[in-house]
Amino acid sequence: MKIPRRLRGYAYQTFYRLPGRVRRRIVRLIVPNFLVGAVTLITDSEAAAPGRLLLLRQPPGRVWGLPAGLLKRNEEPVEGAARELFEESGIRLDPAELVPATPNAIVHAERWVDVVFHGSVPAATTRLEWDGGEVLEARWFPVDALPPLTPNTESLLGVYGIGPAAAMDRTTAAGDGPA
DSSP, X not given: OOOOHHHHHHXXXXXXXXXXXXXXXXXXXXXXXXXXXXXXXXXXXXXXXXXXXXXXXXXXXXXXXXXXEEOOTTOXXXXXXXXXXXXXXXXXXXXXXXXEEEEEEEEETTTEEEEEEEEEEOGGGOOOOOOSSSOSEEEEEETTSOOOBOHXXXXXXXXXXXXXXXXXXXXXXXXXXXX
């Protein structure tokens, strides 16, 4: 819809005369809202290539996923990633020890964004702890022998060249897969 320039100018002038609180409320009604989560890809720093990845089994407990969760209000993504990692696995890393993955943000169709970070710890000396409610089990898995994954985890790992989704992308790119 094309709004005449003069009318658009009046609308902006009126808008900017409103109190800041009212302007912010109007913008929140018009602009799409997104849920923002933080995800950590935690690898075993002592494992031989291709490495091992920390995965969590959460209710209902049939498939595995990554340590992740929604950010709290005004929480920095890297702080949320460190908090969720500790809450779900017992691994305490300083936010400075988490490195932004490339790409750092994954935008999903359902209006949510995952901000992804990478970290590593020595699995042999790192104790995993979980509450049995939110997380049923935490384990290290060889990157080339991952268990059944949640669809979101499989998709996200595929972006980073890990797991079944990455293998399918490589096959399709090589021309061996379906057109």
